[in-house]
Amino acid sequence: MSADSSHDTGHEPGHEVINARTDALLADPGLPDHVWRPTDVDAKAEKRAERQVATLFGLSAICTVLFVVFYITLETGVDGPTIIGLGASNVALGVSLGLALLLIGIGVIQWARKLMGDHEISELRHPASSSEGDRAETLAALNAGLEESGIGRRPLVRNTLLGSVALLAAPAVVMLRDLGPLPNEVVGEYEGAGLHHTVWRKGMRVVRDVVGTPVKASDLEIGDLLNAEPEALFPTAENGLPELSGAELQIAKSKAALVMLRMDPNDIVSPVTRNWSVNGIVAYSKICTHVGCPISLNERTTHNLLCPCHQSTFDLADSGKVVFGPAGRHLPQLPLGVDDEGYLIALSDFLEPVGPSFWERNTKSPSEVAKGLS
């Protein structure tokens, strides 16, 4: 145990014994002898490596220039040229820029491996914390500052400061409050504005999405699914509805979208769904009540509508009840009827807000919601 006192000055006292033993058994061999690379000992190899690296960098530069050339010359779009069934422009740009970057990378690695010095060295780590003296000094300065400010001795000053700073939130609130009404307070600006209403109203015809043709109840067969919108989105001279445009059109479209199916009337479970259906044709909001993805992924055999975003599943035979997934409430159903010519119409707007939850929204069961239809 006498050998340990001669070195080990940097070690903590607890480790001395162990170090003493291992040191005694296995002396630190130090770093192995450096083995030279061919480029270190052979001037020709060194020159060759230098040329290789320079060539790689040069090729990279050529690729970059080619990128610019391709970008300007190759046409994009449907009529653009193609390579092996892929758009030529994208392939050329990707390959040239990719090679430009890759060649710089390979060149740098080659440089480091062949030419830069590669002597092994060992560096000892230093403690990360400041010295005891620095720490004590800093704490003393901080305490002196606190003492001199008298924040502990003068509660009146402290409390008024806290109060005045807290009150600075008020201008922010007042100014932000004035930016506009909250989304749920938007009402009456235009047809179906705000979160509580859509453009659907009593007697409005159901039309096919995209095509805009009205739907005759007798045309649908059991098992048919269709994606529908209100007639208001497809104004014609015949129906005389006003033209919607811009944000108003987008809002109307996104909130009023329907997914409809005709099922065997005997499959319908809930009395509300049966009341609001026509010959087994039911209409639901297409907007998921979870976070508002549009859904039309339906299984004909089970009448289960699945939202592809988070797998919320709704039973369309049973008032859009949630049977699986994170959605918190059932899918709103639109009460359907037929007009004199046999076309499907809405009997009213949705009787509850469509889409995801918001702060001021009530949750009602489908039978409670149905009481709103007079």
Next chain:
Amino acid sequence: MRFLNRSAGRLSRYRRGPVAGLVVLLLGLLLSGGVYAAVSPSSSASSAASDDALVKQGRELFLVGCAFCHGQNGEGQVDINGKLIGPSLAGVGAAAVDFQVGTGRMPLARPGQQGPVKRDAYSEDEIAALAAYVASLAPGPAIPTSADYSTEGMTEQEKQEAIVRGGQIFLTNCTACHNFTGAGGAMPRGGYAPRILDTSPRHIYEAMLTGPGPMDNFSNGNLSPEEKRDVIAYIQSMKEQPGYGGFSLGNLGPVSEGMFAWLVGLGICVAFAVWIAAHTTRSSKKKELQA
């Protein structure tokens, strides 16, 4: 009664008139034609006599290959627990048979969530016979002809318009399950919506018409025949389009693309780094110290 007698009497005055024979003949023809039209099972059925042999052949094939699950008369079968083994085929029509058997989905190799596409077990003629037999059970959609789904004879302009219209309809009604490149996707309880890019136009048409498995149908009252043709034109045009965005990786979206980036992309980088570190040639010579 008196009115009838009186009008019959009035009519009978003309019974020996010059045109009486012609009128009676016309009436007889109209009546028999009308009765035939009302009674004949389907407007698509061609002449009944030539169909009989086909139906008979179909029934024989049906009894061997299909009756085990669908019942000896296509009435459907349930097991002792009331679980459906094979659904009733009344009213599914020739189109459903042509689709299910023509794509190899039927006969099923084994029970399961969904019948996979496989090699056809029956020849074209046998499928036609089976279809004729099933169509004879109850009226249902007929097999569409190429006139229903082909864009032949349209001008280039009309074809483009059809593709655009079909694209909009496809994106609204089909993409939820089949993915907006038609690559298909997963469905609840282990099912899947198949890839439809390689499906023949006739089979796509039949699938829309009949709604195979858990798929909803798009009957002619729902999606008109012209709209179906447009959708098919769009799907065909998608197939012909080169990949402008580069390799599609199956067009399955961020999951396959992310997996490719993480496993293949990063994997290559890591392997490259390991390879670099492992290989540095060393020389056995010593450097002469110059300094």
